[in-house]
Amino acid sequence: MSAAPLLEVRGLTKRYLGLTALDSLSYSVEPGAVVGIIGPNGSGKSTNVDCISGFQGADAGHWFLDGVELTGLPAHRIAQTGLVRSFQNVQAYDEMTLLENLCVARQEIDGIGWWATLARSARLREGEAAAEARGRELLALVGLAEFAQAPAAILSYGQRKLLAIAACLMARPKLIILDEPVAGVNPTMIRHIAQVIRKLNAEGIALIIIEHNVDFVMSLCRRVIVIEAGRKIADASPAVVRADPRVLAAYLGRAGAAEAQGAHG
């Protein structure tokens, strides 16, 4: 691991009154990696996403994307620097068409200002045409091409998750954080989403996947970080993490962990 990390998080801490949700969390993500972050309910996985994407203020810590410090920047600035995220409760602009949903996700990063927009300059028309082409390409990738002109309100839950992933991609991000991409989704759709994620990674996009579905994470990621009570308790390959007694204890309780190890041994 000699390459400079794409994302580097150092000592991230977040407290809610008496509760310490994140306790000096540090990790890094290499370029092109798919890293899973798992942990029991309330372990701080989502707080971690909210902090590094600027949706919640951190109490301490620093984080960098590609060497650029993001600490304390507002959410929209962090998105513009290339770190984009999806949300646990899937979100879309219901009254917009799918294509509009995607085009809007790109307009703040193509550098075309308000005046050029109002003047309907040639640059704007080119930029919008490119966004539309990319949008159609991504809709085809996630299998929603036939609904390009339909309002997002008609989509099913799983389809919305796919739309959210496509929207993340519109900004040509350096790193995508998917917060529970398959929670509440049927098995066929889970396989479909896994396929899409593999395709993205093959294109060189780094991803962090926050999930409860451990099998899903283990099948996609070569590296898994486990968080418990705001601390990192493991950071290794899926096989190593699966056998780690601390991870088993966190998920199953100490007695359960001993039992599981007994069964293995």
Place this chain on the structure above:
Amino acid sequence: MTAAGVTVAGVTVAGALRFLLPAGACAVLLLLPRLTANEYLFALGVSFATFSVLAGGLNLVYGYTGLLSFAQVGFFGIGAYAAALLVTEQQWPFLAAVAAAGAIATVAGLVIGYSSLRLSRHAFAIVTLSFALLCMIVARDWVSLTRGAMGIPGLPAPVLNLPAGLSWRIASPADFHWLMTIFAIAANALIYLVMTSRLGRAMRAIRQNEALARSQGINPLAYRLLALGLSALLAGLAGGLFVFYLTIVDPSVFDFYYTETMLIMVIIGGAGSFWGVLVSTAVLTVVPDLLRFSTDLRMVLYGVILIIVMLVFPGGIGGWLRKRGVARWRSVRVAKS
């Protein structure tokens, strides 16, 4: 294929109507003084033009960025007072006074927005309501500047100096009809341009899902200030022009009547729908006047209409059309699966 999908020489009927209807309406409004000498119609024309700008600006702020604003009437009144005072006390030329009125209203809008939008949408609504009330109190009680409840009467007929040494003295109702109609067409064109550009798309994104918009690099504060600043500018200009038609400005220019009228026009037309709001503005300008309602009775009528609309068309005309579109796609999806 529906009737609207019929194509003639590469132009769809719907596309042609979309251009011809507004162009025809503009032409009729502009030619009205050539077609009739009925001053009552000119008065309606001035009223429609003024409200179309006020309601259009409110639609941008409320329908596009999701901010319920009661401040429009404040910007309108500030524009009216600024233009009146600059012309009478400072002897400014007409156009310069109107431009200054727009600029002052814009600054007021940006200051209110910047200070209150850091809180919440609800805080914004309360701040704008307080602002409108404050404007009226200042106009009434700062007697040395505004002459209090007496107002500033006897504004001179404005004179526009045109190129080539021509000048246009705007004095008759027909002149004011022209002035306000030309201004309203330009102002609404600007509103339309913003709404249909990707600036409007970002604003709609912010209204529908602010967190998602932020995660995509959209700065809600910047877009909301843009909408608010633009609506304040246009309302200020409208006030600055309209005041010369009234020939007097007094604290009643900040009356809640204007706020309620604008709001009901936007709600019935469908917040977020440019054409819906324009149509409802036209209908609500003409109908109550035709029925000869007094202002007080009109407020009662508005209340009744508002209740009916809330019950039957919660999204207004525009929202009803949008819903039909969603239903059509749902049936397509069901048919395919």
